[in-house]
Amino acid sequence: MSNIAKIEFPALEITGENYMPWTAHVKRHLKSMGVLETIQEGNKCSEQDKAKADVFLHKHIDKMLQFEYSNCDDPHMLWKDLQSRFDHQKEVLLPTARDEWNNLRFQDFKKVNEYTSALFRICSTLKFCGQNVTEEDMLEKTFSTFHASNINLQQQYRLQKFKRYSDLNSFLLVAEKNNELLMKKS
Template identity: 70%
Template sequence: MHLESMGISNAIYEFNNCLVQDKAKAQVFLRKHIDEMLRFEYLDVTDPSILWNLLKERFDHQKEVILPNARDEWRTLRFQDFKKVNEYNSALFRICSQLKYCGQEVTDEDMLEKTYSTFHATNITLMQQYRMQKFTRYSELNACLLVAEQNNELLMKNHESRPTGSVALPEANATNTDGDNRGRGQKRNNYQNSQRNNVHTQDKAKVARHDTGTSQKSDGSCYRCGSTGHWSRTCRTPAHLCQLYQESIKGKGKEANLIDNVEFTPLNVADFCNDMEDIN
């Protein structure tokens, strides 16, 4: 077709009377569109008609190669194996094109029968309804299949939008319902946050009381042994030393109480002087 569009198609036929310029154009065109390895193989061929015949002998057997595969694909083609109608159509038309290229004509009746006979077993009633329409062209059946597919998808989408038996809320109440739901949700969130804050505050208070009563004194010494530099819960001082320290603390407490209870009599300078005279 390209050679014909350029007006040099006669250059590929034997015993032609084309001009040398037309033969050169055809030769350049053919060499440009063949594989690079073939260019080296046919490098010495300068006549486009000879090059054309050599290529035809080498590659003009595609029909014999494609035909068996296309027949097998037509035999195993089933409408039920495809999820979409367009996917089935692509496979169907591709196989029909290959068969037609190989000389096997496929009519609309053949395509209709292939589609009817390969419906899924659960769609026998639907297949019979399509047969009763008595379509004469596959395009008519294809249009019905596409419309039915779209309707089925819409039906399933509406079915899955909410559970069966449930009623949608009226549109007039949709705003109020949304506002109430947001209000309830905000109150619930505020209550949960306050509860978490209260628990957190109580935990902090318990930890503070525990640390105050069991860790260290205000002067940094241990409550258990009196030493500094460690906590009472990590104290490793031997038990008998800790016991001695605790007893000493108790004794200091009693002495302090006795001193507090003693009544001191005030003394004057004359009292000391009298005592010195007695000594003399």
Template identity: 50%
Template structure:
């Protein structure tokens, strides 16, 4: 069986620039560890599972965020607080990405590799 601890990912930056990927990675890792229920509404997770989820989430936060949310003990409350703080990025990033996608032209690049790089950057 593979070791999930080796599949680490980047901690959430205090600026929140990587929030969308961090949230997806965190959710997937919690689900893989049977802790996904801890960040859902009306959950019936055991206190042990909540503690494990908090440890996991805290390990993947920037030091500034750790100190800011130090008093929160419930992973659902922390999840909601971070979502309220950073989830507005979808409304800011999506229109810009759509604009860039609409105006993406291969003739604006010197090589196909540069074009592919720009295309993958926009789609991510």
């Protein structure tokens, strides 16, 4: 019974800084509960489904937001109010994400996983803000930011004609491990 009361993901902060991941989490959870349509305009959901969604939403917002919206028991209205309050995060996040994308360089990272984590975080933010980032963009960003001393390696990877970043990432991880093993033997 105590598992039911647990928060499945971090609550929406009063500042709205985590609005982007919060909305994605909420939508997934409401969908899995079968009540996603309760946050949509003009829904014809049962009162029980609305109550289920309302409890879930209130449980996953900051305590001060809970207090502020304590009289709001319509999940669609709560969702709409939170959206109008925090959806500006896209405009706040976009310039920073673009700057991070422009300055992201594979050569600046010691580990492939560190680079990949930064790449996916930036891409997720850009996508949230309505900017399309393709697999080709991620591949080109990676190839074009190899250290100049690795130009031959860059060319070898380009010749592989990867279609997905995950395929390139696998090759890079294997190369990193092989390099670590060689360094240990030296």
